[in-house]
Structure formats: C-alpha cells, structure tokens
Amino acid sequence: MSGPTVRGLGGPGSRAARGQEVVRRSNRSAVLSHVHVAGPTSRAELTSKLALNRSTIGDLTAELVTMGLVTEEPPEEQPARSARRTGRPSLVVRPRPDVTALAVALEVDRITVALVGLGGVVLRRTSRRHRPGQHDVRHVVDAVTRQSEELLEPGGYTRCVGVGVSIPGVVRRTDALIRFAPNLGWVDAPFPELLSKELGMSVVADNDATLGVAAEHLRGAAVGVEDVAYVRSDIGIGGGVISGGKLLHGAQGGSGEVGHLLVDSRGLECRCGATGCWETKVGVDRLLTSAGRLPGGGSHAVEEVLRAAEAGDERCAEAVDEAAYWTGVGLANVVTAFDPRVIVVAGVLDQVWRARPDVVHDGIGHASRIALLEEVDVRSAGLGEDSPLIGAAELALAPLLADPVGEDPA
Amino acid sequence: MSGPTVRGLGGPGSRAARGQEVVRRSNRSAVLSHVHVAGPTSRAELTSKLALNRSTIGDLTAELVTMGLVTEEPPEEQPARSARRTGRPSLVVRPRPDVTALAVALEVDRITVALVGLGGVVLRRTSRRHRPGQHDVRHVVDAVTRQSEELLEPGGYTRCVGVGVSIPGVVRRTDALIRFAPNLGWVDAPFPELLSKELGMSVVADNDATLGVAAEHLRGAAVGVEDVAYVRSDIGIGGGVISGGKLLHGAQGGSGEVGHLLVDSRGLECRCGATGCWETKVGVDRLLTSAGRLPGGGSHAVEEVLRAAEAGDERCAEAVDEAAYWTGVGLANVVTAFDPRVIVVAGVLDQVWRARPDVVHDGIGHASRIALLEEVDVRSAGLGEDSPLIGAAELALAPLLADPVGEDPA
Numbered sequence: 064m065s066g067p068t069v070r071g072l073g074g075p076g077s078r079a080a081r082g083q084e085v086v087r088r089s090n091r092s093a094v095l096s097h098v099h100v101a102g103p104t105s106r107a108e109l110t111s112k113l114a115l116n117r118s119t120i121g122d123l124t125a126e127l128v129t130m131g132l133v134t135e136e137p138p139e140e141q142p143a144r145s146a147r148r149t150g151r152p153s154l155v156v157r158p159r160p161d162v163t164a165l166a167v168a169l170e171v172d173r174i175t176v177a178l179v180g181l182g183g184v185v186l187r188r189t190s191r192r193h194r195p196g197q198h199d200v201r202h203v204v205d206a207v208t209r210q211s212e213e214l215l216e217p218g219g220y221t222r223c224v225g226v227g228v229s230i231p232g233v234v235r236r237t238d239a240l241i242r243f244a245p246n247l248g249w250v251d252a253p254f255p256e257l258l259s260k261e262l263g264m265s266v267v268a269d270n271d272a273t274l275g276v277a278a279e280h281l282r283g284a285a286v287g288v289e290d291v292a293y294v295r296s297d298i299g300i301g302g303g304v305i306s307g308g309k310l311l312h313g314a315q316g317g318s319g320e321v322g323h324l325l326v327d328s329r330g331l332e333c334r335c336g337a338t339g340c341w342e343t344k345v346g347v348d349r350l351l352t353s354a355g356r357l358p359g360g361g362s363h364a365v366e367e368v369l370r371a372a373e374a375g376d377e378r379c380a381e382a383v384d385e386a387a388y389w390t391g392v393g394l395a396n397v398v399t400a401f402d403p404r405v406i407v408v409a410g411v412l413d414q415v416w417r418a419r420p421d422v423v424h425d426g427i428g429h430a431s432r433i434a435l436l437e438e439v440d441v442r443s444a445g446l447g448e449d450s451p452l453i454g455a456a457e458l459a460l461a462p463l464l465a466d467p468v469g470e471d472p473a
Numbered sequence: 474m475s476g477p478t479v480r481g482l483g484g485p486g487s488r489a490a491r492g493q494e495v496v497r498r499s500n501r502s503a504v505l506s507h508v509h510v511a512g513p514t515s516r517a518e519l520t521s522k523l524a525l526n527r528s529t530i531g532d533l534t535a536e537l538v539t540m541g542l543v544t545e546e547p548p549e550e551q552p553a554r555s556a557r558r559t560g561r562p563s564l565v566v567r568p569r570p571d572v573t574a575l576a577v578a579l580e581v582d583r584i585t586v587a588l589v590g591l592g593g594v595v596l597r598r599t600s601r602r603h604r605p606g607q608h609d610v611r612h613v614v615d616a617v618t619r620q621s622e623e624l625l626e627p628g629g630y631t632r633c634v635g636v637g638v639s640i641p642g643v644v645r646r647t648d649a650l651i652r653f654a655p656n657l658g659w660v661d662a663p664f665p666e667l668l669s670k671e672l673g674m675s676v677v678a679d680n681d682a683t684l685g686v687a688a689e690h691l692r693g694a695a696v697g698v699e700d701v702a703y704v705r706s707d708i709g710i711g712g713g714v715i716s717g718g719k720l721l722h723g724a725q726g727g728s729g730e731v732g733h734l735l736v737d738s739r740g741l742e743c744r745c746g747a748t749g750c751w752e753t754k755v756g757v758d759r760l761l762t763s764a765g766r767l768p769g770g771g772s773h774a775v776e777e778v779l780r781a782a783e784a785g786d787e788r789c790a791e792a793v794d795e796a797a798y799w800t801g802v803g804l805a806n807v808v809t810a811f812d813p814r815v816i817v818v819a820g821v822l823d824q825v826w827r828a829r830p831d832v833v834h835d836g837i838g839h840a841s842r843i844a845l846l847e848e849v850d851v852r853s854a855g856l857g858e859d860s861p862l863i864g865a866a867e868l869a870l871a872p873l874l875a876d877p878v879g880e881d882p883a
Contacts, residue, residue: 402723
C-alpha cells in the first residue's frame with residue numbers, strides 16, 4: 064500500500080532514452096512471448112492483440128528475425144479470402160523451433176530429457192528407467208548428462224539457451240539447491256550446480272508440480288483459470304498452485320506440498336518421516352500391492368488393474384475404490400487450503416479419478432464442507448505426463464522470452 | 474506471459490492528458506497511503522521516499538489538504554537540529570483521523586464495532602458479548618446497526634467513508650455474500666447487503682483471518698515479510714495467507730481455511746460436518762473443558778488455566794500440553810501447504826504457544842519434515858486481538874486510498 068507505481072515524467076534526456084529502451088525491450092518480449100504461446104501469428108493480429116502501431120510491430124519482428132528467433136513468411140493462400148482482399152497480405156510470424164532448451168524431468172523411477180523448441184514443441188526426447196538405489200546424486204548427474212548429449216550431438220540446432228530441471232522435491236529458489244526430495248533420498252543436494260558444470264550450460268530447477276501447474280496454466284487444461292491446483296502422483300504426490308493468477312512458491316520453495324498433508328492418523332509412516340500423509344494412500348505401488356500385484360510396474364500396470372476392476376475382479380475393484388476414496392480425501396485438503404476453481408490431476412490420481420469419479424467426489428465431500436460450496440472442477444492434465452517437463456523447458460526459456468536481446472546482444 | 478505491460482508512447486493529445494491524470498491519481502494515492510501507513514511525514518521525506526519532485530509533492534499535499542484528508546504543519550522545534558539548518562523547515566504531512574471508516578468484527582461470542590481514522594487510529598469502539606442462539610442474521614444486523622449508531626451519533630466526524638466487516642467464514646468476493654460460516658450457522662447469508670440498507674453506507678466484507686494477515690503485514694508482526702500465514706483461534710480457527718507478497722483469496726474466498734484441515738482421524742466431528750478438523754482440538758471451550766472448567770469463559774478463563782498449569786495444577790498442565798501439541802500439528806499443516814517464513818498466531822493459539830513453545834515445536838516436527846528445513850518463525854500478533862478489526866477498516870478505506878478524489882470529486 065506504500066510507494067508509488069508510476070513516477071512523474073520529466074528529468075534529463077538520458078532517462079527518457081533509457082525509458083524508450085525499457086519500452087522497446089518489453090515490446091520485444093511481448094511479441095516473442097505471444098508467438099511462443101499462441102503459435103504463428105500474422106503481423107496484423109500482433110498489432111491488434113498487443114495494441115501497438117503497425118510500424119512498431121514491423122520493426123520488432125524484423126529485429127527478432129535478424130536475431131534468429133522468429134521467421135516471417137506470407138500466409139498460405141486461402142483463395143476464398145484473398146479474392147476479397149486488397150493490398151499485400153500480412154506476414155505470418157513464427158517462433159523458430161530450432162531455438163531450444165533442454166528439459167529434464169527427474170522421477171523416482173525414470174529420467175526424461177527432451178529438447179524443446181520455441182513454441183513449446185518437443186523436438187526429441189529420451190526416457191530411461193532407473194531403479195531404486197540409483198539415486199546417488201553423482202549417478203543421476205552422469206545419467207542426465209549422457210541423455211542430454213545424445214539429444215544435442217546429432218542436432219545442428221542453432222541454439223540451446225539452457226537447461227530446466229523438474230525435481231520431485233523442495234527446491235530453494237535463490238540457488239536451486241534441492242533442499243528435500245524424500246523419494247530420491249536427497250537432502251541439500253546441489254544437483255543443478257553439478258549438472259551445470261558437467262554440461263557447461265546454465266541450469267535452473269524447480270519443483271515438479273510447481274512447473275506442472277505453470278505449464279497447465281500456459282498450455283494445458285487450465286488456460287485462463289486464475290485459481291488452479293495441479294496434483295500428480297506416481298510414487299509420491301506433488302502439488303503446485305496458482306492463486307489469483309500468481310504461481311505460489313513459498314519461502315523455501317515448498318508451497319503446495321499437499322502429498323504430505325495428513326489424510327489418516329492410523330495410516331503408515333511416510334518416507335518423509337510423518338504418519339498418514341496423502342502419498343502413503345495413493346500411488347502406483349500402493350495401488351498395485353492392494354490389488355495383489357507386484358510393485359514397480361508403472362502406469363501400464365495401473366491400467367491393467369483398472370481394466371481388471373472394470374471386468375469384475377473384486378480385489379482390483381476394492382483397490383481402485385480405496386484409492387479413489389483417498390484421492391477424494393486428499394483433494395479435499397487441497398480445496399480447504401487453496402480453494403482452487405479447477406484441480407488438474409495427473410498420473411495415478413488422474414487414472415483413478417477417471418475410473419471412479421463418483422467415489423472421488425464422495426471422498427471430497429466426506430472430508431470438506433467447503434468443497435461442497437461449488438462443484439470443484441477436476442480435470443485431467445492437458446499435457447498428460449509431460450506438464451513438469453514442459454514447465455521445465457519454459458523455466459529455461461524464460462530469460463530469453465523476458466529479454467530476447469539479453470545483456471550481451473548476439 | 475502474453476500481452477505487453479508497457480505500451481508505445483505517442484498517440485493523440487487526449488491520450489497524453491489522460492496519461493498525466495493517471496500518473497497524478499497514482500501519485501496522490503501514493504502520498505495519502507504513505508502517511509496513512511507510516512504516520513506523519515515531512516514533505517522532504519515524502520520527496521525522497523516516493524522519488525518525486527519537491528514541487529510535485531507540494532502540489533499533491535496542498536490538494537490533499539483542500540480535500541480534508543491531511544493537515545500540514547511546521548515540525549515541532551528541535552533546537553539541536555534547527556541550529557544547524559538554514560531555510561524554512563519542511564512541513565509535516567499528517568493523515569486526518571477524522572476521516573474514518575466503521576470496522577465491524579463479528580465473532581461467535583462477541584460483536585465489536587470501531588470507528589477507525591486515517592492513520593489506523595481506533596477512535597472509539599464498542600464491544601458486546603452475544604450468546605449462542607443469537608446468530609440469526611437479522612438479529613446480528615440489528616445489533617451491529619445499534620452499535621454503529623452509538624459510535625457515529627455523538628461524533629461530529631467530518632466523513633465516514635464506509636463500513637468493513639470481518640466474518641468468521643467464507644466470503645464471496647464478487648458480492649460479499651457469506652457463503653459459509655459454520656460457527657455462526659450461516660450459509661449464503663447476505664449480511665453485508667442487509668447491513669448496507671440499514672446504515673445507508675457501502676459495506677464490504679471479508680474473512681476474518683484474511684483481513685488479519687493483511688493488517689499484520691501492513692502494521693503488525695509481519696511488516697516486510699513476503700510469505701506469512703496468520704492463524705487465530707477463539708471458538709474456531711481461521712487462517713489467512715500472504716504468499717510472495719500477495720494476499721490469497723482463492724476462487725470462492727475460502728483460501729487458507731486451515732482450521733478445517735485434518736489433524737486427527739480419530740477426532741470429534743466438527744461443526745463443518747467433517748471429522749478431526751484442527752479446530753476441534755484447539756479452542757477456548759475445548760481447552761476449558763479439558764481443564765475441567767465450564768465452557769464459555771473467553772480468553773480470561775484461558776489465562777486462568779495457563780496460570781493454574783504454571784502453578785502446578787496437573788489437570789490444567791495436561792490440558793495446556795495437549796492444546797500445545799495439537800497447535801503444533803495444525804501449524805505443521807500450515808507449513809506443508811503454504812511454506813510461510815513467518816506464522817503470526819493470535820487468540821488461544823498465541824496463548825498456548827507462549828505458554829509451551831517447546832511442545833508446539835515438537836508437534837510441528839512430528840507432523841511435518843518440511844517444517845524442519847528451516848526454523849519456522851512463530852510470532853504473536855502485533856495488533857493483538859484487533860488484526861481482523863484493523864483489516865476490516867483498511868478494507869473500507871482502500872477505495873479512498875487508491876483514489877482520494879474518486880469519480881465524484883468533493
């Protein structure tokens with residue numbers, strides 16, 4: 064409530080010149096960000112969407128072409144429309160997908176690395192399973208380095224601006240130290256720093272579900288929604304929240320760790336050390352063992368259990384109903400704490416919710432009266448399993464999008 | 474990430490004129506907001522704090538004087554300093570406390586109404602107990618109206634800009650409908666609308682703890698803290714959160730309802746209908762009955778139990794330890810969900826925390842490993858029991874502070 068947001072005009076000439084450069088940088092960022100998110104856009108549309116002059120847009124896009132960040136081409140002929148038109152058609156501005164970031168998604172049983180281009184296109188990807196006991200930080204750094212080099216080597220891609228990493232744990236924002244990743248057994252692991260040395264590129268990292276909610280809000284099931292929670296479960300459960308349009312981080316990067324909210328005081332001890340956390344109740348291995356299967360099967364094994372339940376296998380049906388009930392109880396915590404308009408679910412939570420939406424809603428209602436005020440809108444992730452991966456790419460691309468020239472112009 | 478935040482300069486003259494008026498309005502708001510929060514401030518300090526020209530500040534304060542919102546006076550003589558000074562001393566700008574808002578704090582057993590002046594000064598207040606069974610909406614409207622008229626009648630105050638109400642429940646932001654206030658037994662109560670008709674003034678309302686955290690952030694124990702949770706307990710427990718400097722509301726106004734997060738699956742049924750909510754474990758009546766006292770005694774009775782525990786009364790000591798443990802378990806939920814740097818506690822939570830900080834911290838550690846990453850800084854509310862009341866006044870004053878002239882200049 065204190066402090067002005069707009070200052071008086073005037074002052075020496077150099078300040079005005081700096082002001083113009085600030086405006087220009089902001090406009091450059093707006094154009095590149097627009098085509099990055101919305102895809103190919105004509106100059107005419109950019110002029111109207113960004114409320115800038117035609118000549119300003121022309122200058123900006125020409126500059127971005129020179130910098131190798133976008134291309135400009137005449138639109139494909141559309142005979143019906145072109146007949147009605149007079150004058151030259153407006154050039155279409157496309158983000159160049161050969162401007163890329165490396166995105167890394169660390170999961171408990173899998174490492175995925177992808178080369179993602181401007182526009183959010185996954186150009187190449189590699190995904191490797193790794194077993195429990197292979198979570199030594201050094202070992203993971205080596206594995207990610209190998210997978211990254213496979214993607215980069217044969218490329219001929221003009222530019223990789225950096226690396227973004229999705230982590231199933233609490234990441235400190237100031238220095239990207241991994242404070243706590245219970246399912247990897249990591250405490251204060253300097254993973255991004257080590258990876259950066261290995262790859263010789265800048266590495267940024269954030270919590271998987273925080274990246275997931277950002278990606279779903281940008282390109283997935285929650286575009287335009289101001290209050291959204293994203294929850295995903297494979298082995299653990301992670302949560303990320305956008306509230307009032309703003310991504311929540313918390314003081315230590317631990318906001319939205321809803322997998323460690325209590326759902327059952329009589330429950331099992333969690334890997335985090337507490338008792339009865341949500342993630343002790345819903346997860347791949349928990350569902351598989353409840354259904355009488357061996358753990359470690361991944362989402363395909365979960366699908367098999369869901370099909371067996373559907374086909375009348377009683378033990379599987381009970382296991383699915385139980386998972387659906389606890390999915391609801393945990394979602395009730397999410398609603399009580401954050402009051403989202405939309406909850407985006409991914410992983411086992413999504414599979415279970417699609418199989419038994421009625422049981423999930425019973426669980427929500429049992430545990431939260433607040434959730435009953437309006438129907439909570441539960442949706443499957445629009446980007447499927449890739450939300451954290453895409454979010455990691457966006458994190459790595461963010462500095463380029465914010466300032467396409469950068470301090471050291473190309 | 475899409476859309477520009479700064480637009481190209483230029484355009485027709487009317488646009489430039491409009492721009493100047495926007496800047497002027499913003500500066501006017503900055504000056505009034507500054508003295509409202511920081512208290513009397515010299516023109517020289519305003520010039521430096523707000524980074525505006527001396528003459529601009531002079532124009533703005535003169536305008537605010539004309540509008541009856543501030544006064545300007547020479548500073549009181551400070552002989553030691555004035556000897557060193559040359560030229561006229563800078564005038565001191567003070568907010569006028571006779572520009573007021575009515576603040577109403579509805580609690581389960583009490584209604585407080587206060588006349589709060591610019592600068593955040595409580596000028597007059599009236600507080601009345603009311604018993605369970607007197608929560609009929611009409612009855613409460615009448616009681617608040619009577620108390621308000623008592624405060625306004627003998628005043629001679631120049632200006633009351635509106636009414637702000639603090640509600641122990643979920644308030645919809647769009648129309649201030651009280652969606653759910655379980656401890657008052659209200660569902661979809663149009664309390665603000667009814668009160669507005671009765672008083673003939675605009676009435677705004679929000680959740681008590683949301684107003685509480687805003688007030689603590691502005692004037693209390695969390696000034697300058699970007700990630701803060703405020704929790705208070707009397708009969709129920711309310712929570713409000715500022716994350717990354719931004720007040721959280723949620724889609725329905727229900728964000729931060731941490732009193733209804735689960736702490737004990739074997740617990741009692743809550744007034745909200747769920748089982749084992751935090752507020753079934755910690756509260757005035759719960760503590761009094763555990764200590765073998767009659768319920769309904771309020772915070773003085775709680776103090777008496779704390780003193781008895783201190784003096785060696787075993788039953789009281791057990792009751793306090795139990796409350797402290799569950800205070801910790803509930804705070805662990807707050808940390809797990811929101812990851813605040815500071816938790817501001819008020820009411821019974823504050824009393825219990827001050828009596829047994831060690832037991833509270835044990836409870837936090839038992840229930841959350843994330844909370845152990847850094848010591849969570851628990852602080853007593855800087856505004857004591859008044860945070861929601863002061864927050865309600867700020868809510869009512871906010872339109873004046875944002876635009877001191879308003880659409881219809883005085």
